Amino acid sequence: MLSLIGVVVIVVGLALRLNALLVVLVAGFCSGLVAGMTPTEILEALGHAFTQNRAVSLFIITLPVIGLLERNGLRDQAERLVQKFRAASAGRITLSYLVLRKLTNAFGLQLGGHPAMIRPLIAPMSVGAAERDLSSAAIASPRFHSLSQRIRVLNAVSENFGNFFSQLIFVASGGLLLIKSVLDKSDASVSLADMALYAIPTALISLLVMFVMCRRLDRNIRREQRLLREEYPDLSYEGGVKESADSGSDTHSISVRESQS
Amino acid sequence: MSGIDILYLITGLATMAFAVLTLTDRDHPRRLGTSAFWMIFGISLAFGGWLPDAVVGLAMLALALLAAAGQLGLGNYGQLSDTVRKARMQRFGSRLFIPALLIPAGTFIYTLTTGQSALVGLGVATLLAFAVALLMLRERPTTGLQEGRRLADSIGWAAILPQFLAALGLLFDQAGVGQTIAELVSSVVPDTSLVACVIAYCLGMAIFTMLMGNGFAAFAVITSGIGYPLVIALHGGNPAIVGVLGMLSGYCGTLMTPMAANFNIVPAALLELDDRYHIIRTQIVPALVMLTANISLMLLLAF
Known part of the structure; x- marks a missing residue:
């Protein structure tokens, strides 16, 4: 013990x-x-x-490129682009990314990641879609801040779901090779193709789980947008002077203590 | 020198450049501490393979002390105003996506054509994307490093937490944490019950992965401790199905633990979330749903 x-x-x-x-x-x-x-x-x-284990820190090499693009408006452009498509919602964008991530992952490709895809592209697109038709005062409100946090969290979750629950479908994935070496040592020989096949049901269920979560997010966004439009009807309310801004029923807690150590 | 060693060297040198830029940043409230932090880490990254292990261990101690003493902070990165940035966005438009997409696409093509590891591909593709971005945006390389420093500072010490945790995994292993967990679980499981054995194995994978932050590290220990003797040998489960669903149960644990910092904590910093644990909190219920699904699938398919 x-x-x-x-x-x-x-x-x-x-x-x-x-x-x-x-x-x-x-x-x-x-x-x-x-x-x-x-x-x-x-x-x-x-x-x-x-x-x-230095490999886990190699994402640092991508930071100068991402930063340079952000400096020149990459995230603004991602937001702007998505606002042209009325059918694009935060939930649908997140789900599309998940499907893309799963498909490429099943073929052994590691396309994606939080630094290279979620922060510069998927998150601004998702938040941008939620900003559509809202006044700038509404976007600056605490209610929208909290909503945008929840959107970005789901973006991050979709990256993890896409990564973990599809990687074993690839026959030569590191995970399957490890399983094989452990089981072979215990005299239980297994074939990689068999294992890859039985990784598929879990991948499909994870897609379903994320589908439900994305749908819930979109419903949540529509409700919040309705409330925001009532609170900040148009641009004449610039500055968010209406008192109701903070008194909404939003139970999402943000602990300031945790934001920086 | 192998490709991956060159990549460590370049990444380490870039990190050291963040440190030098921090030192010249007069507006930085934690100039010396932040600079020392990135310098020490950059050296360990670039030259870790040639330094004595004890020196790297001491460097880790210094990094932890600097972070714990609150010596890291945010500086002045010469950011453009909103108006200037939006004007540039208008000028470049969707061309801004080209370097961003060059990173995943380049990684893919390089890995496919050379057969080298994806990490080397990532390095080559990133350097190419950096060059394209500099030419297209007409920025200086130092501006790129300045921007890299901005993002590194915004992630802060959490950026190196995954590497710390990986090192901890080794010591957990030496102390025999896995064996203890496996013994503990198998001592309370009534091994006559198939359902109990399957639940114990999948739950054991998830819990031990939460402790180690890594499903791979958990797999060998929990499978040889519970999965093989109880589920496969005793109850005759199909090894391929038990193995793959056991690993997937471990991944459910990954979603619920701060020990898997690169998946749960670093992204929270990258996405500027107010609560560092927000991603984990959101993932707990879906991860438990997935764990239940894996247990059910194993019972359904493996026997």
């Missing part, structure tokens, strides 16, 4: 909202000590694994 000390440190540390990097290091040291390592050995093990 002592081996779980690191897990306890993580749970308690994150619950107390201590800095996650520090919590991880303390948890690592505790786990290492339990495993009978000396502090120097722990430091070396951490450093070694940190270097081995």
Whole structure:
């Protein structure tokens, strides 16, 4: 049971909202000590694994390109483009991205990701679609702020759903290869093609789950838009002076404490 | 030097450039701390393969202390005004999408034609997209780095959390966290019941993935501890079906844990969400639905 000390440190540390990097290091040291390592050995093990796992930080190389495009109006253009299509709603855009992500993923392609697709393209398009026909005061209101947060969250969720629940359909995916190597070691030989086939039902169910969530989001957006149009009927209410702006029934909580550490 | 090592070197050098630009940013309220943070991280990224492991370990300690002491902040990135930016948007229009789409498309084509890893493809495609963006927008490379620094600062220390967590996974492994979980679960499961064994395996995958932040790390441990002996050997489950649905159950855990920072925490920062845990909170119910679906599918198909 002592081996779980690191897990306890993580749970308690994150619950107390201590800095996650520090919590991880303390948890690592505790786990290492339990495993009978000396502090120097722990430091070396951490450093070694940190270097081995540099791949997860390579997204940083895309930041200058994304930033440069944003500086010149990429996100504004994504918003503007989507407003020309009346049929485009935040939910439909999110779902279309999910389908595209799933299809390409099933063929072993990693097209997408939060830094390269969601932030610069999908999120501004989705929020842009929700902004259609709203006055600038309405868009600047706390109610819309909260709505736009929920839209972006669903964008992020669709990336994760597309990624996780379709990658095993690809016969040569890392996940299937790992399953095969583990099971082969236990004398239960499996074929990659069989496994890929049985990954399909879960992929379809995940599509259905996201479909329901996107539909709910679109309904939610239409309701919020109606309320926003009532609160901010047209541009003459510029500045959001109407008192009802903050008194809506929106129960979505935003904790300011969490926004920056 | 292999392609991937060159990519680490370039990414590390870019990160070090963020540090240098931060140092020259007189308006930065946390100039020294933020600069030191990106410099240390950039060095570990670029030269990690050549540095002694203990030095990298010390660098991690320094990074964690800088972040915990609140030494990171936002500076002045020479942003354009809304009017100027919108005017530029009018001028470039949808051509702005070209470099953005060049990253995924280039990654795909490079990977397909050279057969090298997708990461190298990502690096090559990104550098190409950077060059195209600079030419098209007539911007200077330093402006690009300045913009990269803006995004890196806006993500903050969460940007390097995934790499920290991956390192922690190794120590969890050494301490035997997985074996303990597997023993714990199998000791409470009545192994005569097929349903109980399947639920224990899938739940065990999800829970252990939540602790490790990674389904792959959970799979070997939980499958050899619960999945193989109880579900496959004892009850005769089809190994291919049990294996793939077990892994997919692990992925349900990934959606519910801050330990999978690159999927749940970094995106929250990238998308400028007020609540760092908003994505996880939203994913809990759908992830539980998916876990129930995987358990049901396993019971339905594997026996």
